[in-house]
Each structure stands twice: as structure tokens, then as C-alpha cells.
Amino acid sequence: xxxxxxxxxxxxxxxxxxxxxxxxxxxxxxxxxxxxxxxxxxxxxxxxxxxxxxxxxxxxxxxxxxxxxxxxxxxxxxxxxxxxxxxxxxxxxxxxxxxxxxxxxxxxxxxxxxxxxxxxxxxxxxxxxxxxxxxxxxxxxxxxxxxxxxxxxxxxxxxxxxxxxxxxxxxxxxxxxxxxxxxxxxxxxxxxxxxxxxxxxxxxxxxxxxxxxxxxxxxxxxxxxxxxxxxxxxxxxxxxxxxxxxxxxxxxxxxxxxxxxxxxxxxxxxxxxxxxxxxxxxxxxxxxxxxxxxxxxxxxxxxxxxxxxxxxxxxxxxxxxxxxxxxxxxxxxxxxxxxxxxxxxxxxxxxxxxxxxxxxxxxxxxxxxxxxxxxxxxxxxxxxxxxxxxxxxxxxxxxxxxxxxxxxxxxxxxxxxxxxxx
Amino acid sequence: xxxxxxxxxxxxxxxxxxxxxxxxxxxxxxxxxxxxxxxxxxxxxxxxxxxxxxxxxxxxxxxxxxxxxxxxxxxxxxxxxxxxxxxxxxxxxxxxxxxxxxxxxxxxxxxxxxxxxxxxxxxxxxxxxxxxxxxxxxxxxxxxxxxxxxxxxxxxxxxxxxxxxxxxxxxxxxxxxxxxxxxxxxxxxxxxxxxxxxxxxxxxxxxxxxxxxxxxxxxxxxxxxxxx
Numbered sequence: 320x321x322x323x324x325x326x327x328x329x330x331x332x333x334x335x336x337x338x339x340x341x342x343x344x345x346x347x348x349x350x351x352x353x354x355x356x357x358x359x360x361x362x363x364x365x366x367x368x369x370x371x372x373x374x375x376x377x378x379x380x381x382x383x384x385x386x387x388x389x390x391x392x393x394x395x396x397x398x399x400x401x402x403x404x405x406x407x408x409x410x411x412x413x414x415x416x417x418x419x420x421x422x423x424x425x426x427x428x429x430x431x432x433x434x435x436x437x438x439x440x441x442x443x444x445x446x447x448x449x450x451x452x453x454x455x456x457x458x459x460x461x462x463x464x465x466x467x468x469x470x471x472x473x474x475x476x477x478x479x480x481x482x483x484x485x486x487x488x489x490x491x492x493x494x495x496x497x498x499x500x501x502x503x504x505x506x507x508x509x510x511x512x513x514x515x516x517x518x519x520x521x522x523x524x525x526x527x528x529x530x531x532x533x534x535x536x537x538x539x540x541x542x543x544x545x546x547x548x549x550x551x552x553x554x555x556x557x558x559x560x561x562x563x564x565x566x567x568x569x570x571x572x573x574x575x576x577x578x579x580x581x582x583x584x585x586x587x588x589x590x591x592x593x594x595x596x597x598x599x600x601x602x603x604x605x606x607x608x609x610x611x612x613x614x615x616x617x618x619x620x621x622x623x624x625x626x627x628x629x630x631x632x633x634x635x636x637x638x639x640x641x642x643x644x645x646x647x648x649x650x651x652x653x654x655x656x657x658x659x660x661x662x663x664x665x666x667x668x669x670x671x672x673x674x675x676x677x678x679x680x681x682x683x684x685x686x687x688x689x690x691x692x693x694x695x696x697x698x699x700x701x702x703x704x705x706x707x708x709x710x711x712x713x714x715x716x717x718x719x720x721x722x723x724x725x726x727x728x729x730x731x732x733x734x735x736x737x738x739x740x741x
Numbered sequence: 742x743x744x745x746x747x748x749x750x751x752x753x754x755x756x757x758x759x760x761x762x763x764x765x766x767x768x769x770x771x772x773x774x775x776x777x778x779x780x781x782x783x784x785x786x787x788x789x790x791x792x793x794x795x796x797x798x799x800x801x802x803x804x805x806x807x808x809x810x811x812x813x814x815x816x817x818x819x820x821x822x823x824x825x826x827x828x829x830x831x832x833x834x835x836x837x838x839x840x841x842x843x844x845x846x847x848x849x850x851x852x853x854x855x856x857x858x859x860x861x862x863x864x865x866x867x868x869x870x871x872x873x874x875x876x877x878x879x880x881x882x883x884x885x886x887x888x889x890x891x892x893x894x895x896x897x898x899x900x901x902x903x904x905x906x907x908x909x910x911x912x913x914x915x916x917x918x919x920x921x922x923x924x925x926x927x928x929x930x931x932x933x934x935x936x937x938x939x940x941x942x943x944x945x946x947x948x949x950x951x952x953x954x955x956x957x958x959x960x961x962x963x964x965x966x967x968x969x
Contacts, residue, residue: 377814378813378814585826585827586826586827588827589826589827643762645766645775647762648762649762651764653763653764653765653766656765656766656772656773657766680820680823681776681779681824682776682823682824683776683824683825683827683828684827685826685827685828686827686828686829686832691831691832692770692773692832692835693773693828693832694766694772694773694775694776695773695774695775695776695777695824696775696776697775697776697777697778697779697780698776698779698780698820698824699779700820701779701780701790701792701793702779702790738819739819739820739822739823740819740822740823740826
């Protein structure tokens, strides 16, 4: 701890200069495509940014804040962003709102904690910020005082954010790549900026940051115990082998021929991505698929330990009895209703939390316009032992050409207490 | 030889037909609600697990109220809250209608009533005027099979489940639309009464027919949000 603090202090010294430099960089806003949706542009953008997810407490008025965000450093409470003058953003100006998104500093100069994804929102151009602000200002004001954060020492000292920002924050509006298509650039902006996908799909380190090296490389979502798959690996997510249409179907509809969304991603689809215009869903998919272009196709490493024949036979018996009726004996499933398990990125990943959670808790993808009557998977936690769960997940992870590793009953047991909702 | 060949051919054909698995899921509501099966039974008839109730044959309005309450957090049970979190009213109503239409097998739960049987029968059928507790039968019906659209039957449920619901109303992990009559009633029951009523209901013999009475079959004495 001591050495960590010293390190942070050193970083702080170097920072003020860097911060001043970044603030002076003015960048032109990229052209934004027209939105083919009847809702206002600001409302559409608010959906894409998924503001409501964090700025609404359970059972509360949307955007009135008070949502508890447990972090490894303590609990943060989101602020009220309705236009109430006393407790919300009723006294803010459009410029102050833009500056907050762009710099990660609040109106009064307070450094924001990165629970607010300002490292992504800094890419939002002024005109989008203005449209968002106009939409938020059109909401009904709700008087709901903000709740103080409950961070433990030393994290309750906001000045530590100087160090964090030096390591993990680069201020600057999104810059379209001149050599790429408008569609690619639109997708890049939505994925990297407004959509802040990297908040979950990157490895979060002990300081709650993610480096450029780990961008979109996948990560365990702290305290939620769901694994956000890599978007850049053909070993895990395998988006390189997906069609653009399948990626778009997953994003916008929540279900595709390759897989469906559950857990935190179901919430993202519900709050945010189901509102994507078809053009924007395709643009995001084109960009996501392009993340693989820079990487040579990777081969699976040899599994370090393989399950015994006895363990596999036990898993197969359970699979045939419990799973095969929907997912088929060959693991191909009946997509999009019953997702394929063979070649499914969420099953093969190094960490087994997602398949374990699906077996224990089941799940329904969100109801969307594209998938208005979703099919569901039943929970098995109440009828299967840790040994049985581990056996069947192991079988699924190594069968039909899948390259996963075996799972232990202890790992299965650990997921029984994982929170079901945030 | 030719015959043998035919037999072999037909064996091959029949075995391939037998092993072929469908490639598309049935486009039915039954195929969609398989998420409910491991706890509530293949057709909502319940399972041996005493934590989970039968849902087959309950009033559709009651089931819809519960699904909405699980979704919106009015009723707290994380495994259910999680499953229905991102569903809209139209789909929840379809699911509720499906299970409401399934035949309920209201067999006796085989539980034996405890001591105080006579007093409990009195509480269920006459209520407790002193403590402001109406009789169960006044709303749930003389046969305790419920009434459309929002009041469920109370038989064919195990005692552990019933007791858990009464306690949930008292402690606030289960709410109904306001006025929340069952919150008020459960709050007036003693712990002993909760245990005894739950045990007595679970010891009732099966009835036939099992379906809830049509709306308006009798006048309920209370104004309750879940029975408009």
C-alpha cells in the first residue's frame, strides 16, 4: 500500500502540466449521421450512452440518480441529472455540461471518479453533448438530493484522481480516421465514445483503470462476477468469424445465430442498444469486426489440463439428460432461440464464470422489437450439485471442438453466491 | 437377401430419423417458457421442491401481477427478479395466460394439520374479528380455489411456501398493488397463526373443479389493489 501511495504521489507531480496541455487541444467535431428514429436526437444519444442505467436507482425516477455502485474501493452514488435547480443540473449551462463530459471535471472543478465513463465520453463532440443536454433539460425536474459517496480511505481523497487520470485518461474529441469509411468512423465513435464499451470489455486493473493494451481485451466485471468477453480475440469472442449481420442482431435484438445476451449485457441491450438505428447497429458491428483486422488469426493454446475420461462421461450423461433437448447432442443448439454451445465464445473463455452462471441461474435475453418473445433457459442451481454443475460445464467447454479447460466443483460453488442483479 | 437388404435399409432410415435432432425451436409459448420448468414443473404443476409453488391454473391476472412485481422489485426473490427483469407487460401477460390455462392438479399436499386444528379452521372460515383478520374464504372462496382476475387459490400449495409468503408480506419483501390487503392481514397474524394457517391449508383434500371462480362470483369484503 505504501509503495502504491508513493507511486500515485509521483504521478500527481507530473500531471498538472499534462492536464493543462490536454485541455488546450481543440478538435473539430466529426460529422454525425442523421438518425432514422422518431425520438429526438438527444434522447437517442442518451439511450446510446445508457445514462439511465447508472443515473437511476432501483424503483426510482429515471435520471434522478441515487443508484448505488459498489466498487472494490467503496460505494459510489450517482447524481441526479434531471433539471431540478437545487438537486439536479437545473443551473448548469450547455458549456458546463460539455466540459464535464470532455474533461472529467464537474462544474465546480471536482474531479469525477471513473464510474462516470469520462475516458470514453471525452470523445463526444460538442453538438452531441448539446443535444444530450437539451434532452436532459427537457425532463421533468425531480427534487432528490445527491447522496454522499462511501469510499474507504485512501480512495475517498479525490486528489488521488490526478494520478489515475495521468495513467488512464486522454482528453480529446473523437477523431475520424481519414482513410476509413464514414460507417467505420461512426461505429468507432459509438463503440469507443458514447457507448463506452471498454468500461466492461477491457481488463480492469487493481487501480480501477484499463490501459490501451487491454482495450476491448475482455474483463471480469468487478463485484458482478460476469465476464465481459474480449472483442479483440479470435480465441474468445471470435467476432472475426461472425458476420456483420450476426453482430448487429446480437447488439440490437439481444439474440443472434451465434449467441444471445444475458446478465449485464442484457441490461445494456434493454436500456441502450435496442434503440440503435439499423445503420448505427451495422456501423458498430463493422467497427467491432475490424478490431480483429490488426491481429493475425490466433490458434488455441494447448489446454494445460484435460478432464479425465470418467469426468467427461459424467458430464455427457448430465448433458444428454438436461441440455441436449434444446442445445442438441452436437452442441449446435437451435439458434436464435436456443444458442449454440459449440464454438460459442462465452463458453470457451479462460474464465468459466459465464457458463457456470448460465447453468446455475438460467436466463432470458431481453425482450426487444427484434426478439419480442424471447426463449429462456431454466436455472439448475436448485437441482444440481456443485459436482454435477462442474461436470456438465466441463463437458460443454471441451466438446465439439471447444477449447475450454475443466471446471472444479469449488469454482461452481463460488458462483452460487454471485449477485443476480446489480 | 433382397428382404434383408430392405430391412437393413429401413433400419438405417428409421434410426437416422430417430436420431435426427430438430434445427429450429418450436414457435410456441410452451417452448419459450422452459425457463420456468425446473422450479415450477413442466406445465407449471409444481415440483417436489417445497420452495416453489404450482403456477398452473392460477388466475391469469394474479400471475401477471406477480410477474410484474418480480420485474419491478415489488416482490423480492432474486432468481425470479433476474429472469423477468427485461420483459414487457405484453409478453408477461402471454406467459401468465399460458400457465393460467394449464390444468392444475390440486392434490392434497399430504401435510397433516397441527394441534389447534379447530381454531385454525375457525380463523380460515370465520376470521378473527378482535384482531381485524378477515376469513380467508371471504376473498379466496369457500372452496379456496380463488376468483378471477387477481385472487389465487390457496390449496395445492405446500405449507412452507404459504408461510414464507405471509412472512414476506409482513417484512416487506412481497408487496401487492395498493391497497395491499395481504400486507395488512399478514401483519395482524401471530407467528403461531402463520404456521397454523399454512399447515391447515396444505392439509386440505383435493377439490374438483380446480379452476378459480369467474370474476364477480361473490363480493369480496375488502378493497384491494390486486382485485380491481
